[in-house]
Amino acid sequence: TENPLVIFTPSGKRGRFPVGTPVLTAARQLGVDLDSVCGGRGICSKCQITPGVGDFAKHGLHVEADALSAWNKVEARYDEKRGLKAGRRLGCQATVQKDVVIDVPAESQVHRQVVRKRAELRDIVINPSTKLYYVEVKEPDMHDPSGDLERLRDALHDQWELENVAADLHILQEMQPVLRKGDWKVTVAIHLGDHENNPRIMHIWPGFYDGTIYGLAVDLGSTTIAAHLCDLQTGEVIASSGVMNPQIRFGEDLMSRVSYSMMNAGGAAEMTQAVREGMNALFTQIGIEANIDKSLIVDAVFVCNPVMHHLLLGIDPFELGQAPFALATSNALRLRADDLDLNIHESARVYLLPCIAGHVGADAAAVALSEHPNHSDDLVLIVDVGTNAEILLGNREKVLACSSPTGPAFEGAQISSGQRAAPGAIERVEIDPATKLPRFKVIGCDMWSDEDGFEAMIAQTGVTGICGSGIIEMVAEMRIHGILDAPGLIGSPEQTGSAAVFADGRTYSYLVYDGTPLGGPKITVTNRDIREIQMAKAALYSGARLLMDKFGVEKVDRVVLAGAFGAHISNKHAMVLGMIPDVPLDKVTSAGNAAGTGARIALLNREARAEIEETVRQIHKVETAIEPRFQEHFVNASAIPNAVDPFPLLRS
Numbered sequence: 166t167e168n169p170l171v172i173f174t175p176s177g178k179r180g181r182f183p184v185g186t187p188v189l190t191a192a193r194q195l196g197v198d199l200d201s202v203c204g205g206r207g208i209c210s211k212c213q214i215t216p217g218v219g220d221f222a223k224h225g226l227h228v229e230a231d232a233l234s235a236w237n238k239v240e241a242r243y244d245e246k247r248g249l250k251a252g253r254r255l256g257c258q259a260t261v262q263k264d265v266v267i268d269v270p271a272e273s274q275v276h277r278q279v280v281r282k283r284a285e286l287r288d289i290v291i292n293p294s295t296k297l298y299y300v301e302v303k304e305p306d307m308h309d310p311s312g313d314l315e316r317l318r319d320a321l322h323d324q325w326e327l328e329n330v331a332a333d334l335h336i337l338q339e340m341q342p343v344l345r346k347g348d349w350k351v352t353v354a355i356h357l358g359d360h361e362n363n364p365r366i367m368h369i370w371p372g373f374y375d376g377t378i379y380g381l382a383v384d385l386g387s388t389t390i391a392a393h394l395c396d397l398q399t400g401e402v403i404a405s406s407g408v409m410n411p412q413i414r415f416g417e418d419l420m421s422r423v424s425y426s427m428m429n430a431g432g433a434a435e436m437t438q439a440v441r442e443g444m445n446a447l448f449t450q451i452g453i454e455a456n457i458d459k460s461l462i463v464d465a466v467f468v469c470n471p472v473m474h475h476l477l478l479g480i481d482p483f484e485l486g487q488a489p490f491a492l493a494t495s496n497a498l499r500l501r502a503d504d505l506d507l508n509i510h511e512s513a514r515v516y517l518l519p520c521i522a523g524h525v526g527a528d529a530a531a532v533a534l535s536e537h538p539n540h541s542d543d544l545v546l547i548v549d550v551g552t553n554a555e556i557l558l559g560n561r562e563k564v565l566a567c568s569s570p571t572g573p574a575f576e577g578a579q580i581s582s583g584q585r586a587a588p589g590a591i592e593r594v595e596i597d598p599a600t601k602l603p604r605f606k607v608i609g610c611d612m613w614s615d616e617d618g619f620e621a622m623i624a625q626t627g628v629t630g631i632c633g634s635g636i637i638e639m640v641a642e643m644r645i646h647g648i649l650d651a652p653g654l655i656g657s658p659e660q661t662g663s664a665a666v667f668a669d670g671r672t673y674s675y676l677v678y679d680g681t682p683l684g685g686p687k688i689t690v691t692n693r694d695i696r697e698i699q700m701a702k703a704a705l706y707s708g709a710r711l712l713m714d715k716f717g718v719e720k721v722d723r724v725v726l727a728g729a730f731g732a733h734i735s736n737k738h739a740m741v742l743g744m745i746p747d748v749p750l751d752k753v754t755s756a757g758n759a760a761g762t763g764a765r766i767a768l769l770n771r772e773a774r775a776e777i778e779e780t781v782r783q784i785h786k787v788e789t790a791i792e793p794r795f796q797e798h799f800v801n802a803s804a805i806p807n808a809v810d811p812f813p814l815l816r817s
């Protein structure tokens with residue numbers, strides 16, 4: 166008679182196996198993704214499966230209740246001690262008796278996908294660089310003079326097929342008592358290595374370690390440092406937190422920090438120390454928030470722009486401040502936490518994504534990893550708006566990248582009433598076509614400013630200023646309603662028909678809100694503010710336009726706005742302003758914090774690291790500073806929306 170048929174769901178993989186084959190063995194042979202940390206010893210319970218019973222018409226199979234063996238002692242003991250959910254079995258203990266359909270629940274799959282949170286739509290396949298392995302090590306004896314580490318390595322080889330496993334000195338220092346305490350059974354966390362490094366033991370626990378190990382995805386920005394703490398086994402984000410980058414005291418933007426290092430002996434070292442301290446404070450905070458021991462953080466991935474990259478590493482960013490903007494290295498880096506003075510597990514691995522060029526950093530690489538322009542059939546323009554805009558343009562054929570110095574105006578800086586996005590900041594604006602007076606919404610309040618009770622609602626915060634998304638809408642609305650002409654001049658009250666316009670020195674300004682009766686500020690948009698926004702948006706647009714020239718196209722198929730800021734910009738207003746090229750509005754999407762997502766992908770999936778390194782090698786870098794056409798595009802793009810480029814879709 167034929168061997169019993171085993172069908173796994175959801176994969177649909179199937180095969181025949183002799184009676185008595187453990188389900189875990191069958192799964193391994195068929196390449197079914199079924200987890201195991203203890204190697205089939207009935208300890209870890211990662212191998213749980215659910216056998217079906219009854220008719221499976223789709224497979225033409227009737228499955229009987231005794232298709233798998235009855236519970237053995239190991240399984241019964243596990244159930245008694247820790248409890249198995251109804252219908253669940255341990256795949257390493259249950260053996261095949263008759264034809265059977267076996268479901269592998271998501272939590273028993275190694276390469277399961279985690280759905281990204283909220284606005285984040287894509288899944289990440291979990292395949293981390295550091296994993297846990299339970300092993301049983303041969304005891305030493307007088308006839309076999311090998312060392313404990315050698316026998317541990319043999320066990321890893323025999324039981325897990327791990328070759329050439331290395332161990333740091335601290336592992337050697339801890340290992341002997343741990344092996345004896347665990348009665349020669351231990352769990353080790355192993356960093357799996359890659360083409361450059363052997364697998365390496367990171368940590369060792371006596372017996373079966375039932376806990377979790379963690380990783381950090383860190384987005385090191387010039388203004389803020391944000392980190393996600395992830396469970397490396399499930400991929401789940403356990404906690405997220407952010408702090409201001411303490412380097413702010415050395416200069417708001419990148420170039421002022423580069424000049425600080427040029428002007429001050431030891432300036433770069435001071436900034437390196439500041440950012441590392443800030444990072445450690447953040448890690449402590451996140452550890453407390455998640456209520457975990459920081460020494461269980463064994464892996465970390467960093468994304469950042471080139472200047473932050475160098476300062477984090479303790480490399481003077483001097484060369485990045487002058488042509489030809491040479492990076493110390495553009496390759497991805499694999500380091501240890503103690504190389505960077507980070508207070509997490511002492512030998513935690515740190516991975517820095519590759520930089521694309523002297524002005525286009527690992528943050529842009531992370532955006533590429535998250536948004537995959539190189540897999541796109543249509544031509545996609547991705548802009549990550551910050552003090553520097555990183556711009557990617559491409560499709561399957563090729564991908565181009567550049568960065569463009571937008572300055573901090575989009576973050577509300579250098580705008581007379583500008584401020585960061587915080588409660589009290591104006592974030593939405595509409596101008597009435599008849600009266601030419603503004604109405605607006607502030608962060609933290611659901612009402613429009615012209616609704617009854619608005620002032621009572623905002624009594625707590627008041628109206629304190631205009632944030633980046635607010636100023637974009639403001640300027641675009643002013644242009645739409647004729648308060649502003651194409652070159653960017655605010656007209657007189659007579660020309661504009663708006664009572665909100667008033668003479669302000671040699672130019673006109675626009676009154677948005679007079680908070681003085683309530684003790685707040687008077688919020689206005691001056692012609693200088695308009696000028697700042699024109700410069701910022703012209704920098705962004707001309708970078709994109711230059712890449713389009715290089716690609717040989719006049720238009721793009723779709724636009725992705727990345728960055729926290731991108732999520733808040735109104736597409737329509739961005740286009741009225743001429744920040745982005747003319748595309749149908751439904752072809753403009755927001756990717757949220759794509760750089761942070763890219764960091765998380767690289768943390769949770771080791772293959773993604775090789776993938777992005779390969780992708781970055783193929784990205785063509787365009788240096789805006791040496792392209793004469795950039796200046797030309799910049800001048801044209803200073804007009805709103807543009808002096809020469811048509812915006813036909815906008816008009817319609």
Ligand code: FES
Nearest residue numbers: 205208209210257
């Ligand atoms: Fe660990 Fe089955 S593999 S309990």
